[in-house]
Amino acid sequence: MSSVDYKVMYNKMKNVTSRTQKIMDFVRSEHEKDEGSMNQNGNTLAKDRGDIEICETSLQTPNITDAISDIDGPQETLSFAESQNVSTTESKSTTDENVNDDQALSSTKIAAEYPVDNDPITEPGSESDHGASSSDNYDPENESSSSSSSCSTCSSSSSSSEDSSQETSKLPLKRKKKNIGTWKKNIRKQKRLRGEAYISVKNIEKPARPLLPPPCAAKPKHKCLQSVSEENRSKIYVEFRRLSALDDQRSFIIHHVEQIPKKRITRNLENSRRENTCNYFLTVDGQKMKVCREFFMSTLKVTDSFIRISLQKRSSTGIVEKDRRGKHTPANKLTDDCLQIIRDHILTFPAVESHYCRSSSKKKYLDPTLNLSIMHNMYKSLCEEKNIPPVSLEKYRQVFKEYNVGFFKPKKDQCKICLAQKNMTGEEKEAQEETFQQHLKRKESARKTRNEDKLEAKDNSTLIAFNFDLEAVLTTPKGAAGQIFYLRKLAVYNLTIYNIGNQDGICYLWDETQGKRGSNEIASCIYEYVLSNTEIKKGRMMSDGCGSQQKNSNFAAMCMYLISVHPSLKIIDHKFFETGNTEMECDSIHSKIEQKAKHVPVYIPEGWAQGIRDARMKPRPFEVKSRSFDDFYDFKEYTAQNFDMSKIPWRKICWIRYLKSDKTEVFYKIGFDQEFQEVNCKKKFRGRPKTVELKKAYECELPIAKPKYLDLQKMCSDLTIEEFGAKSGQRPNLSKSRFRQILH
Template sequence: MACYKKFTIDQQTDVLKTFNGMDSKNEQDLHLQRLMECFQIKRRRGQLEKRKASFKFFCLRNNDRVAVCRQAFMNLHVITQKRVYRITTLLAQGLTPKDKRGLNVKSHCISGDICKQIHEHISSFPTKSTHYGQNEISYLDARLNVKIMYQLFKSLYPDSTVKYEFYLKYFHENFNLRFGRPQIDVCSSCEELETKLKNPHLSQTVKLTVEGELQVHKRRSKKFYNELRATRELCKSDETVCGLVFDFMQNLPLPHIPVQEIFYMRQIWVYAFCVTNLKDNSTRMYVYSEGTAKKGANEVCSFLLDYITECVPETAKTLLLFSDSCPGQNKNHTLIRFCLGLVESGRFENIIQRFPIRGHSFLDCDRTFGLFKRSIKKADRIYHPMEYVELMANAKSNITVKVIRTEDIKDFNKWWPTLYKKTVLSAESYGRNVPRQQKQSFTPASFMEFKYLQNGSLQTSEFIGGLKKHTFQLKQPGIRPNPSKIFDALDIAYPEKKVPINKHKVDAVRNLLKYIPEENEDCRKFYEDYLTWPTTMEEN
């Protein structure tokens, strides 16, 4: 076409770019109308001529108007003939184009004012946030539901025509709220401070002090989750860093059957220890039945050593550990010396162990435990530990389950006293200038963060990221074994290969046999073995 030859490729691009760069359709239409000229028809071709006006079209070329044909005008601006017809008709009438799309409101449409009323009404209900966890979740009162909220809305706005279906849809699309809140492992400090704030007899000064204490407490609790989140990202980007989360699951009963009498009888426990790798969220479960081993520091150290040996690559030189502060399992002298041994052996250059504030200890392992419990609820009857193992193995994709034998548990409790001290003052406590009451002795329960150093010393903080540090030299003086063989001297924790169980539990197993199917020989043998098991009057 001859009109196109008036414009180079770059000039054609500029025409379209200028047109598309305008903010609104009204601005575009005004621009197009200014590039048109309207004339009266000078010569009609017959009486059937319907045109009322004639038009000329122009395009901008370096800010100069260049006459073009109608087709070139449409193609250069990439517009339709219908749009050109509308603008030319308005130009002939002496009117400017105005965009009227979306202005025809349907009669059944809910107005913005009503939506605002619904939003304000839902927002008026008090909520409670999750006590711990990485994601903030708000809960409404457990006595509420959406239907009750809708009824309250109708009583507040009796003339409103909003139906329950729309109220429900608006609730789901605009709010992330849940009903009820499980009051499990509630932090005693939070509960105490929040109760004080509700006291109407407190003065404003005291309330401000309590609010400050509560805010500081919550900030300290969130530091654990901030470190957990940062470690997860660091593990994905740095091959030299490994982050592990570990914890014991709630004891699983055997047999698991729908018989009321079971609730009044002692059952055999199945223990499950979880280790989660923060890099890929993979999980390894260590499963064993009662009498195979206990749930103490020996077991935790044995499982961690096994996991590090089999699952942690040699390229990882920094180990970051996260767990709750259970003193018998995760926060004790034995586990601390085990970590010192890992550093001294050269397996890791440094290890950092962090603990959450009590009551704010929701971990990655707890999510895995939730999946297991769902699977267990679907199982009608469970008679054997291997049935639990199978359920765990199928609960999620990236999980492995290892069944533990008694000989797999090493005696770390007897191993560490020959290599490390138990009681020692911090390096900052030595000297006559330090008052006696300010001297700090090593007590694991006093600290929330441990940094294990290569010289056999341990640096601690009362809070995660705390400025006040205490350094303890725990290495025993004298001759030491080859660092690379520091764990070779470990003995088996239970050389008898059977851990005694409570005598009353053995009597209960005898009564449980009537619920075990005769045709299942493996299950029958599993319970019959407990009838001759070594017993004790102590609870495991």
């Protein structure tokens, strides 16, 4: 963000509340740091224009942007109830990754000592959701909210992040609630109370009750029109009809009708029922004026029965008795204890954040293999154990809808620029038309160059063209056993590479004990893939612009190292899709894998490999390559020791090129139709430069967080994994021993 943007934002917000002023002080201090400081790799820390919008709309925390996690590794899934007790602290750190245009960055990062990927579902009455998106995807990891909408699995990979607390943010309830004011019967009641025309329950049209001249005008006994003028009479009628409750209108009646014992008997009736005489009054300028009965009823447009019933409902203290119609408790109403059992059962299922839109939505997602029918069957089993009657599926669904949770359904990315343009008014569209057309032009240019590479790769054996993407986390074990839904699972990562020239699909597979999912892992897999093609001279790859994985200095250093050690490779081109429009062949591969594994149990990480191979038969099955911790290289350290890439505008580039003839030069484009710009990335040293060798990223397997470790051990001890193996016809004992091998 430029200094002009910060000044504009400051001028807009400098006169608001003191709390907002604190946020502005934070923004200005960060801007000063941004101008004079660099991160560890020399990269200027960029910020997104989304920061301004967040400042203007959300003032609930001192930080103006969503926290960005610096943890590469697997993040733990706590049950809803357990995550309520997680203590919170805060710390700051800076990342050495560069991010793309749609990432809202801040130099303040929040990391978790044991990151929690599922927030607890709160009880009814908590805060509501502030926005949800149809592009939400399921991800069992609590990744940073700075993800671009085009990134399938964003995660910050800075190893320098400090441990900080995890905040148990509450999951809001659904935003949409029943509005009884819009119900037809309530609208009918309100119209009747206001004296307006309405349609009765029996579909009979009832006319309005306008104010008419009093029938007693020719009777001068009380001189009503002299006491209450027509203007005051009209005013009383309007105010009376504005009383929206029947009890309020009855209260008005009993305070303006006086009942006194009758003074004389005018008829010789032995069994007369009349005991009282009524005097009628209307208030004018604070004084009660006595009027006749006909004048009183015609002014308020009420009937004799309405007055009589209102007087009958007056208590000895002069307070009207409340109308009890519709207030009785239904005979079949569920007790609070019964509803609490349903809520407690829903709370036991681990939920995860939105995969793409966690910064704009608080909605949570349950396991994709779950649905309401399965949850209700599990609830009925629980009721049988406790010997209590279960509720119906419909009632269970009603309670479930109290919470802002859903089930994961894979969906295509949605471009927020295109959606914003669609929702704009005519004037707003005209103002943003030029920006929108530029966005469409960049999108079409990216697709055009992808198609050109595809055609050229088919005819040129010395050219390799591919795209790659990291799939949403695969949880293990996965199956139909009821108890598995309540436990944390092992995270498995799948980096998919699709060769657009020969239609080969390669999946690099590893679990969270072997590596994380940051730039080191992504760069190592691409390095191994390109290096294995020994006869190529040109390499062209396309991906989304995820700054924490491939659009950063670490991945660039890998490309420069790769082209220097490859025997025949002379040029590498890395192109990026336009943000929000990253449809590629890898997405289809991921969709096929998810469809294939939907009804197949997977109870060890290696089980995913077979599912991936079976996902496609023609032209060839997908190839699976398992990775271990010693297959990943530390390109972060290699970058810090050899290169200075702070001059590269990472968030703006769409094309970056590396040449074998220029080992320290990087060429980049801001637009596909523009010329290349050159940057020398050689790091300046004092004295004689040292030769830095490429090192391994990990020396041993990575540990599993204790809560997840206990859950996985529980699945081994109670034979959950063995049951999966027995049902699928595979070797359960081997599965169990393999899982214990992973745990130890």
